[in-house]
Structures are given as C-alpha cells and as structure tokens.
Amino acid sequence: MRNKKNIVLIGMTGCGKTTVGRALSYRLKMPFIDMDSQIEKKAGMPIPQIFEAEGEEGFRKRETQIAEKFGSEKGTIISTGGGVVTREENMQHLKQNAVIVYINRSVDDIAKNLRMEKRPMLKGKTDTLYPMYEKRHPLYLKYCDIEVINDGDFLSGVENVLTAVKDLI
Numbered sequence: 001m002r003n004k005k006n007i008v009l010i011g012m013t014g015c016g017k018t019t020v021g022r023a024l025s026y027r028l029k030m031p032f033i034d035m036d037s038q039i040e041k042k043a044g045m046p047i048p049q050i051f052e053a054e055g056e057e058g059f060r061k062r063e064t065q066i067a068e069k070f071g072s073e074k075g076t077i078i079s080t081g082g083g084v085v086t087r088e089e090n091m092q093h094l095k096q097n098a099v100i101v102y103i104n105r106s107v108d109d110i111a112k113n114l115r116m117e118k119r120p121m122l123k124g125k126t127d128t129l130y131p132m133y134e135k136r137h138p139l140y141l142k143y144c145d146i147e148v149i150n151d152g153d154f155l156s157g158v159e160n161v162l163t164a165v166k167d168l169i
C-alpha cells in the first residue's frame with residue numbers, strides 16, 4: 001500500500017468527503033486522514049474556535065501546515081476542508097503523490113443536510129453556500145484529476161469514486 005498514490009478528496013463543505021473517505025479507507029484497506037480533524041487535534045480546539053481566535057487567516061495557515069505534512073504520505077486517503085483550494089500552496093503539497101478527486105454535490109442537496117454550527121465560513125446561513133460554490137467550483141476543477149458527482153446516495157458516491165480511481169492508484 002505504501003507504494004500507492006494518495007487519494008485526496010476535495011469539494012464543498014458537506015459534499016461527502018469525510019463520509020466517502022472513511023468508506024474508501026475501509027474498502028481499499030488504506031489509512032484515512034481528515035485534515036480538519038488533524039487541524040483541531042493540533043490546535044487543541046474545534047475549528048469554530050480557531051476561526052474565532054485567529055480568524056480565517058490563522059485557520060488557513062494551520063491548514064497549509066497539515067497539507068504539507070500529509071501531502072508527502074503514500075497510500076493514504078485524505079479528506080480536505082472545502083476551502084483547501086483557496087491556497088495554491090495547499091494543492092501543490094497535496095498533489096505531490098496523489099489522485100485529486102473533486103466530489104461535486106449540488107448546493108441544494110448540501111444545504112438540506114448541513115450542520116451549520118460546524119461551518120464557520122457560512123456564518124450560520126445556507127445562502128452563503130451559493131456564492132462560495134461559484135467562487136470555488138473553478139478551483140476544484142482546476143486542481144482535480146477526476147470529478148465525481150455525488151447525488152446524495154452514499155453507496156453510489158463511494159462506488160463512483162472507487163471506479164474513478166481504481167486504475168490510477
């Protein structure tokens with residue numbers, strides 16, 4: 001497994017990166033890293049508190065450190081935060097040895113299921129999702145090797161990613 005490429009999952013908050021990543025980890029017998037969880041662990045506080053204490057800039061610096069740390073891994077599934085693509089250096093770190101998979105889910109579907117209290121960039125309002133998607137979608141497309149549509153069906157989301165990456169890792 002250590003000779004395999006990483007699978008890096010990018011996409012909007014709530015698109016299914018962590019859920020799909022955990023399932024892929026199980027199915028492919030590859031370790032799983034959730035970057036947001038790693039940021040929280042290193043900071044000793046949840047992401048909303050990081051934003052409150054350090055602002056977005058402080059959070060993004062922490063995110064870049066984690067991208068650098070785990071970008072050199074091999075044979076690992078990495079779930080990123082939705083804004084990881086807003087810093088090119090993050091994607092340079094993550095692309096070192098990876099297949100980048102953009103999980104694209106409709107904003108309407110995301111808005112229906114999102115737990116707002118865990119999403120500081122949204123400031124508690126789902127209507128901020130639409131402009132965020134418009135800004136980030138071109139970046140996700142720019143950095144991805146593969147785009148996979150997640151229609152909200154858990155099993156098909158996992159299967160779509162598995163099918164897309166099986167010959168590339």
